[in-house]
Amino acid sequence: MTQLGYIAILVLWACSTALAVSCGNIENGRVKPGSFFHRRKRTFECNAGYIAENDNNRIECTSSGWSPVPRCILQVCPHPPDIDLAEIVSGEKAEYQEGDVVHYRCYPGYTLAGPERITCSGEKWTPPPKCLAPCIITRQQLETKKLLLSNGRRRTVLIQSDQTMEFLCGEHSDLKIPYFVKCVDGHMDLPTCISGTGEKCGRPPTIENGDITTLSLKEYAFGSSVEYRCQHYYIIEGERKSYCYNGIWTNEPVCLEPCVITQEDMRSHNIDLKWASAQKLYVSHGDFVEFKCRSSLLPNSSNNYRVQCNVGQIPYPQCT
Incomplete structure (x- = not known):
């Protein structure tokens, strides 16, 4: 920086300081150094945890003081959101200020999805968690579907969300589709045990943007299976395994396309990307990405700046 430029900054700072002295200090805030936009008019900024009343931060130093009177009010949040099947175990209070944190806990048997703690930030709470329900598989369901548990027995069991259980087939059944089943928020599709003619299958079907994990054979016995995988950044949808059943392969999965975010x-x-800097970014289907406005541009209030990739398509927000 040149000596002249340094002197200019000192002059701006001195002028702002002189105005602050002549018109008085701003409680929980200060005049922004160098904030000259018209004669004696200035802008001010509030301290951390405070916000300008009515979002108005432009003031003028007059003979009777600041006009309008600058006010920095405490940023507060509403009561934390009520989460079904959960309770707040710490941080609960009558009023919540910037930076306050509350801690949630799910009821026994339920699985927490998301952060245990949320924070008061900018007069709103960071995204809350969710409590996912377990799955209950009864003895009667197992008998009806001719299924056995992995130990070869039948009894009522509870499986927490996102956990996987292996099943076996019972009497007079040759094949189960699929072998392993995951509990998803209280829902679990039990496998199906079938018996068939024993007819063999040819080569398994190919899938776009994916492959089978083993070498493809010319012929497969009844009940055989192949497992698929997707290329990098692609997300598999459907059962990873396809089974040979009476000469026909069961439904193969599909690979969902990622989103490609470019500088253009x-x-x-x-x-711009809020949390990363890259010339090109790949976002898998279902994942979220957050943007921010470029310098000096304002966000459009109708836009959501945290958006989700959906099969190669992403709804970009717009700044003006």
Whole structure:
């Protein structure tokens, strides 16, 4: 920096300081150094945890003081959101200020999905968690479906969400589809045990943007299976395994396309990535990405800046 530039900054700082002295200090805030936009008019900024009343931070130093009177009010959040099948175990209070944290806990048997703690930030709470329900498999369900548990017996069991259980087939059944089943928030599709003619199958079907994990054979016995995988960044949808059943392969999975975020796309919407910097970014189907406006541009209040990739498509926000 040149000596002249340094002197200019000192002059701006001195002018702002002089105005603050003549018009008085701002409680829980300060005049922004160098914030000259018209004669004696200035802008001010509030301290951390405070916000300008009515979002108005432009003031003028007059003979009778600041006009309008600058006010920095405490940022507060509403009561933390009520989470079904959960309770707040710490941090509960009558009023919540910027930076306050509350801690949730799910009821016994339920699985917490998301953060245990949420924070008061910018007069709202960070995203809350969810409590996922377990799955209950009864003895009667197992008998009806001719299924056995992995130990070869039948009894009522409870499986927590996101956990996987292996099943076996019972009497007079040759094949189960699929072998392993996952509990998803209280829902679990039990496998199906079948018996058939024993007819063999030819080569398994190919899938776009994916492959089978083993070498493909010319012929497969009844009940055989192959497992599929997707290319990098692609998300598999459906059962990973396909089974040979009476000469026909059961439904194969599909590979869902990722989203490709480029500098050109972001430049056309006047946005940047909030948490990363890259010339090109791949986002898998179902994942979220957060943007921010480019410098000096304002967000459009109708836009959501945290968006989700959906089969190769992403709804870019726009800044103006």
